Amino acid sequence: MALPRPASTWTGGMDLPSKLFERGSDDYELYEQEDEFVLAVELPGFDPAELTVSWNDGTLNVAGEHEDEFRSTRRTYHRRFRFPKTIDEDAIEAEYQNGILTVRLPMAVDAAMTGTEIEIES
Incomplete structure (x- = not known):
């Protein structure tokens, strides 16, 4: 049975949640x-005036x-x-x-994509 890999070798001996050291981002959905x-x-601690969209x-x-x-x-x-859509x-x-x-972000009415079925050749 394979043991779970630690987030990195320097945290391997510590009892820390590996999510703290993950690469990539789970801060949005x-x-x-x-x-x-x-x-x-997720942007905790920001004031709305500090954000730009x-x-x-x-x-x-x-x-x-x-x-x-x-x-400081x-x-x-x-x-x-x-x-990918308008x-x-x-x-x-x-x-x-x-x-x-x-x-x-509402999709434009004329941008509704119905799609096309692609024939698979054998």
């Missing part, structure tokens, strides 16, 4: 719901910058999300509550 995409990003040619940009003068720390966040950019909505930024 993106899903399609009815006729829109919904993006939820912008749309440019099929790409959603989410950025944030938080300075804690008391602790600065936190930044920046991520880009590309969307989005009704005038109807994009963003809301920030309890440390979660939720962006709703």
